[in-house]
Amino acid sequence: MNYNQILKKGENYLKKNKIQNPNLDVELILSKVVHRKREDILLNTNNKLKNVEMIKFKHFLSRRAQKEPMAYILGYKHFWKYKFLTNKSVLIPRPDTELVVEETLKYLPNDKSKKILDVGTGSGCIVISLIKERPICTATAIDISIKALNVAKTNAKMHQLENKIKFINIDIDKYKSYNYDLIISNPPYINSIELNRLDDDIKFHEPKSALSGGSDGFRDLKKVILKSKKLLKINGKLIIEIGHKQKNQCTKILNDNKFYINEISKDLSGKDRCIVSTKL
Numbered sequence: 071m072n073y074n075q076i077l078k079k080g081e082n083y084l085k086k087n088k089i090q091n092p093n094l095d096v097e098l099i100l101s102k103v104v105h106r107k108r109e110d111i112l113l114n115t116n117n118k119l120k121n122v123e124m125i126k127f128k129h130f131l132s133r134r135a136q137k138e139p140m141a142y143i144l145g146y147k148h149f150w151k152y153k154f155l156t157n158k159s160v161l162i163p164r165p166d167t168e169l170v171v172e173e174t175l176k177y178l179p180n181d182k183s184k185k186i187l188d189v190g191t192g193s194g195c196i197v198i199s200l201i202k203e204r205p206i207c208t209a210t211a212i213d214i215s216i217k218a219l220n221v222a223k224t225n226a227k228m229h230q231l232e233n234k235i236k237f238i239n240i241d242i243d244k245y246k247s248y249n250y251d252l253i254i255s256n257p258p259y260i261n262s263i264e265l266n267r268l269d270d271d272i273k274f275h276e277p278k279s280a281l282s283g284g285s286d287g288f289r290d291l292k293k294v295i296l297k298s299k300k301l302l303k304i305n306g307k308l309i310i311e312i313g314h315k316q317k318n319q320c321t322k323i324l325n326d327n328k329f330y331i332n333e334i335s336k337d338l339s340g341k342d343r344c345i346v347s348t349k350l
């Protein structure tokens with residue numbers, strides 16, 4: 071079978087399985103299988119697949135038909151300006167989370183070395199993007215999941231930052247290192263009702279421990295805020311990602327814990343997504 075035939079067959083199969091972008095997904099899968107750029111494939115549609123490539127193609131296609139996200143099948147996802155390795159142990163970096171990077175950079179001057187903590191680093195996408203932009207800063211990244219932390223370490227190595235970011239496998243509740251200038255976190259914040267309503271791609275494939283914020287969605291947000299109060303210097307910044315209906319409750323928790331709200335920013339679809347606050 072040549073590229074053209076396999077692309078058509080694959081697309082139809084994904085369509086039948088109600089996959090949203092069958093055309094793009096099948097091109098990316100073929101590109102992974104034959105180790106060629108997507109553009110090269112489209113320029114050489116008469117090329118034939120080898121047997122071993124056919125087997126691999128069918129395997130990846132069937133994973134996609136079962137709604138496994140492309141980032142796990144391909145093994146990477148682009149975030150900010152960089153490529154991050156992804157597997158089932160980590161949440162797939164989201165475009166909305168780039169807002170956390172954008173907001174944080176406003177509070178990190180180019181010429182000042184700040185001490186940063188990333189709580190729940192996952193793939194490491196936030197902290198690695200930040201240190202790429204501000205190499206003068208020092209950072210620690212923690213995660214309760216050892217498997218996620220291993221992915222983050224690999225990503226740091228891939229971006230030549232393995233000696234600049236310290237990775238620690240620990241629950242935020244047990245972490246005791248103080249005097250941070252800035253804490254960032256995208257904690258799990260989905261409540262149990264919303265968790266059940268998520269698309270199958272997310273619900274059945276991404277780690278629950280990275281999504282579920284307990285019955286009301288605030289379990290980990292509360293933990294991060296209460297702990298940050300202790301770990302931050304006075305005037306230190308806490309920058310958190312929130313669910314789009316969590317603004318009021320979160321600002322209340324922050325105010326009750328003596329944080330001043332600097333800014334609440336909206337994501338790409340106009341929903342409240344990121345709060346910048348200062349420990350008073």
Ligand SMILES: C[S@@+](CC[C@H](N)C(=O)[O-])C[C@H]1O[C@@H](n2cnc3c(N)ncnc32)[C@H](O)[C@@H]1O
Pocket residue numbers: 160161162163164167189190191192193194195196212213214215218240241242243256257258259279280281290293
């Ligand atoms: C929503 S994911 C965010 C991952 C990554 N920072 C991002 O933005 O793509 C939340 C992460 O927090 C970690 N986590 C959950 N509870 C935690 C806790 N109590 N202490 C430390 N990390 C925790 C999870 O393992 C997961 O990797």
